[in-house]
Amino acid sequence: MTMARPHRGNALQAEPSLPEVRRQQILDAAEQCFRERGFHGASMADIARTFGMSAGHIYNYFDSKEAIIAGIVERDLADFYRRAGELRGAADLPRAILERVDASVADKLNRSKSALQLEVLAEAGRNPRVAEMVQSVDARVRTVLRRLLQDGLPAGTATRDLDGRIDVLMALFDGLMIRALRHPGISRQQVTRVLRSTIRQLLQS
Numbered sequence: 001m002t003m004a005r006p007h008r009g010n011a012l013q014a015e016p017s018l019p020e021v022r023r024q025q026i027l028d029a030a031e032q033c034f035r036e037r038g039f040h041g042a043s044m045a046d047i048a049r050t051f052g053m054s055a056g057h058i059y060n061y062f063d064s065k066e067a068i069i070a071g072i073v074e075r076d077l078a079d080f081y082r083r084a085g086e087l088r089g090a091a092d093l094p095r096a097i098l099e100r101v102d103a104s105v106a107d108k109l110n111r112s113k114s115a116l117q118l119e120v121l122a123e124a125g126r127n128p129r130v131a132e133m134v135q136s137v138d139a140r141v142r143t144v145l146r147r148l149l150q151d152g153l154p155a156g157t158a159t160r161d162l163d164g165r166i167d168v169l170m171a172l173f174d175g176l177m178i179r180a181l182r183h184p185g186i187s188r189q190q191v192t193r194v195l196r197s198t199i200r201q202l203l204q205s
Contacts, residue, residue, distance in 0.1 A: 093152030
């Protein structure tokens, strides 16, 4: 049975309800199945077996595999919102971003996570409904990044081509997912050093 991810919240925040815990456990089981079998190769029955629940019971939480993908995508978006919130209060935004590059590179070079995200993107290329949800999430991420940079960059920093810079930043990290699978021996340390230099230039130019 797949265990739920640790709850991310402060000590005063209410514990998640049992239905929410079950949803997260199902998403964990689905992620494992999608990585191992692909979206089309993994059935609801496979997910149910991995979770240790009947397929019929899973339908009480998700009515389709598309709904499960939506849950996975939304969970990743919630993690992004949390990280963006941490950056929003930084006294020196460029420095705070650069300090987090190593952790971001490690995350993108995680082959297991990369394989899952690429599986979702592959399905988006075939399935208009999945494409719509992926594009909607991407738009929300870009909006948050735009506001973050507009509000947090030092006074006098040029903001021309800001949307282009955001797309380049996102492309750099998205591309690491592909590199993780194509080049398993990639040097995380070297990539981090070069990426820090590149991001510094993008934020200052």
